[in-house]
Amino acid sequence: MRYDQEYLSIPNVVRRAAERYGDAPALVVGEVRWSFRDLERQMIQGVRAALALGIRPGDRVGICAPNSAEWIVAALGVQGAGGIVVPLNTRFKAAELAYILRKSGAKALLAAPFLGTDYVAELRKHDPELPALRTSVSILGPRGEADLTWPDFLARGAAVPEGAAHASIDRVAPDDVSDVMFTSGTTGHPKGVILTHGQSLRAYGWMAEEYTFRAGDVFLVIPPFFHCFGYKAGWLASFLHGVTVIPMPVFDAARALEIIDREKVSILLGPPTIFQDLINLPSRSRYDTSSLRVSMTGGTTIPEQLIRAMRDELSFDVVMSAYGLTESTALATTTRLGDGPETVARTTGRSIPDVEVRVVDGQGRPLPGGEAGEIQVRGFNVTRGYWEEPGATAAAIDVDGWLRTGDVGVLDTDGNLAVVDRKKDMFIVGGFNAYPAEIERLLLGYAPVAEASVIGVPDERLGEVGCAYLVLRPGESATGADVIAWARASMANFKVPRHVRFVDELPRNASRKVLKDELRTRFREDA
Known part of the structure; x- marks a missing residue:
């Protein structure tokens, strides 16, 4: 299935899920449980609020908050109004956030105090005159230094007819920009990677299908929503397939095992450290992890013994590894069902459908299997470019559409890619x-x-x-x-x-x- 052609936009995924899955649970946050119909109602409220705030097609809006229901509603609201989400790393300091907000020309900032930091207050101290920023909203907790609380923001949407929100979603097309995701680079300043609704739907709809996501699954989403791992491989992939999402704001191994036991979590993706911490927790035997079924890890070297432990000690049936960078919608290769622990640990699998991966020498000439060179990627998943950085875009993507990743890898005879070094020193x-x-x-x-x-x-x-x-x-x-x-x-x-x-x-x-x-x-x- 071409998920971009079937669903058209990220907000439309939620409308279709409400039709298909109805009263099945979509989102669980503590004692709060939203069905897919509830999620659609919340999204429409978010779209109305974004329209009332003056968000129009192409406007950028920063979101800086921990994993939460509000993050999801905020993103869907902005995108449903035709706006572009700029996810912000909650670990960033004021100078880092100010640079991204200024560079992207963000019109509004939706933020939440997190781990003792009031982001709006810190920004006001550091850079009180961000030229494009008109409004700030505290999406969790008290208003603090923000202009509006979350209830205030949603209440403003009452002035916008519900039909106008649906009409706005109807106008969002697969080729429209869904988000600009800033990734740090070797120049010392973050660059904004431009991604579209269609790219995300096509990549992560397929990925979730390949990984056997299915209605009735429960996904504890630990990777942060400001990263594709938590946002697109997390809640977006889940809603496409009727999976219940449980956002986790801060990872704690004991708390995660408690949720896995209580909610019968079946899907858990994340970096190797998450699984190592779960396995090594002294009290792990007190929790039932038999519901765990699907996992994917990556982002660094994965010991083969960890893959085996994930299957033997945490009960996973499906253990995958994958490779991608933000510029490739964070997905370029992945292992497949049936791949053994050695393949999962030592490689990142084969290229995803309709995407090419090659390894080239210093002159850009393709190398045969077994020889190390720069990894290059071409296909629908490659970014349109960097936000207002034509020079950096031309340096990263050649005239034939090949993305120069700066990573060094080796392809084996089966087309599995092993990432062996990082040309960019990352x-x-x-x-x-x-x-x-x-x-x-x-x-x-x-x-x-x-x-x-x-x-x-x-x-x-x-x-x-x-x-x-x-x-x-x-x-x-x-x-x-x-x-x-x-x-x-x-x-x-x-x-x-x-x-x-x-x-x-x-x-x-x-x-x-x-x-x-x-x-x-x-x-x-x-x-």
């Missing part, structure tokens, strides 16, 4: 992409630091973490603990280096480029 911390150039730029904001170079180093639990090699300014002093404390207050926690090394100078080549391989060697020798 490393992955517990499932989150961390980019050295961005972290280095932030570290240079710490007064004692004159030069910074960051590398990814192995970590038993998180897969990889950052190690910062720093040159201090003359006359300045600092300890590793000082640097880490400053970083925790200045950047998202997954970007914070876990290791700090002070050096008199950074190793450089004749063109003054830092020799990161030498730093990696130093770290291994020190370890």
